Amino acid sequence: CIISYRLIQFSLGIQRTANVVMADSQSSFRPALLVVDMQEDFCPPSGSLAVPLGRTITPLINTLLTLPPRTLPLKIATQDWHPPNHISFAPNHPSNPPPFVTSHTITNPLNPSQSYTTLLWPPHCIQSTPGASLIPELSSQHFTHIIKKGLDPRVEMYSAFFDPFPPTPTGERVCDSGLAKLLHDEKVTHVYVVGLAGDYCVKHTAYDATKEGFQTVIIEEGTKTVNPGGWEECKKEMESIGGVRVVSVESEEVQ
Numbered sequence: 287c288i289i290s291y292r293l294i295q296f297s298l299g300i301q302r303t304a305n306v307v308m309a310d311s312q313s314s315f316r317p318a319l320l321v322v323d324m325q326e327d328f329c330p331p332s333g334s335l336a337v338p339l340g341r342t343i344t345p346l347i348n349t350l351l352t353l354p355p356r357t358l359p360l361k362i363a364t365q366d367w368h369p370p371n372h373i374s375f376a377p378n379h380p381s382n383p384p385p386f387v388t389s390h391t392i393t394n395p396l397n398p399s400q401s402y403t404t405l406l407w408p409p410h411c412i413q414s415t416p417g418a419s420l421i422p423e424l425s426s427q428h429f430t431h432i433i434k435k436g437l438d439p440r441v442e443m444y445s446a447f448f449d450p451f452p453p454t455p456t457g458e459r460v461c462d463s464g465l466a467k468l469l470h471d472e473k474v475t476h477v478y479v480v481g482l483a484g485d486y487c488v489k490h491t492a493y494d495a496t497k498e499g500f501q502t503v504i505i506e507e508g509t510k511t512v513n514p515g516g517w518e519e520c521k522k523e524m525e526s527i528g529g530v531r532v533v534s535v536e537s538e539e540v541q
C-alpha cells in the first residue's frame with residue numbers, strides 16, 4: 287500500500303541522511319527511535335484512557351522497528367508506569383467529579399512556590415497491571431531499551447525524560463527517567479518520536495528531546511491524539527515554540 291511504500295522511502299531517507307552527514311566529517315548522524323506509551327490502557331477497545339485509533343499506528347512502528355541496527359541503532363520503548371496513588375488519577379481527588387473535565391493544581395515537591403494547574407485522568411497504566419503492558423502486536427523483541435515513566439505519585443510526567451518542573455539550582459529533579467543520559471552516552475544526534483498520545487506524552491517527550499539538544503522529529507502517521515481536532519494547532523505549537531519537526535511519511539522524506 288502507499289503508506290508502506292512511503293515508509294520505506296522514509297526509512298531510506300534516514301539511511302541517506304546517515305550517508306550524507308557521515309561523509310561530512312564535521313557532523314554525525316546517530317538516530318534513536320522513541321516509541322512512546324504503546325500500552326493497552328491507551329488503546330481501544332478496552333483501555334481505560336483509550337486514544338482514538340491508537341492501535342492503528344502499530345504496523346508503521348513495526349516497520350521502523352525492523353530497520354537494521356546499522357540504520358537505527360537505538361529503539362527505545364517508554365511505558366507510563368504509575369503507582370495506584372498517582373496524582374494524575376481523578377479518583378484520587380474525590381472532591382472532583384471524574385474524569386478529564388476537572389483540573390488540579392500540582393506543586394513542585396522540591397520548591398513549593400512553583401505550581402501549575404493541569405488535567406486529571408481515569409486511572410491508567412498502573413504498575414504491573416495488564417493495562418500497563420505494551421500491546422502484543424508491537425514487535426517488542428526489537429527494543430534495545432525500555433524506559434519507565436510516571437513512577438512518582440507526587441508529579442505528572444508526560445515527558446519520558448523528566449517531570450515538568452525545572453531542575454533546582456543544584457541540578458536536582460523530582461524525576462529523571464535516565465533517558466537523557468542514555469541518549470547522550472550513546473552519542474545520539476537525532477530522535478524520531480512515535481506513539482501515544484500525540485498531544486500529551488509524545489509532545490512533551492519531543493520538547494524535552496529538543497531541549498536536550500537532539501534534532502527531534504515526530505513522524506505524523508506514527509501517532510494519534512487524545513483530541514484529534516486539536517492536532518493541527520498542536521503541530522504548529524510544537525514546530526514554532528518547541529523546535530520539533532513534524533514530518534508526514536505520506537508527503538515527505540527525511541532530508
Ligand code: VGL
Nearest residue numbers: 323366407482483486487
Ligand atoms: C499520557 C495522559 C496521562 C500519554 C499519559 O501517554 O500521553 N496521557 N498519562
Ligand code: ZN
Nearest residue numbers: 366374411436
Ligand atoms: Zn499517565
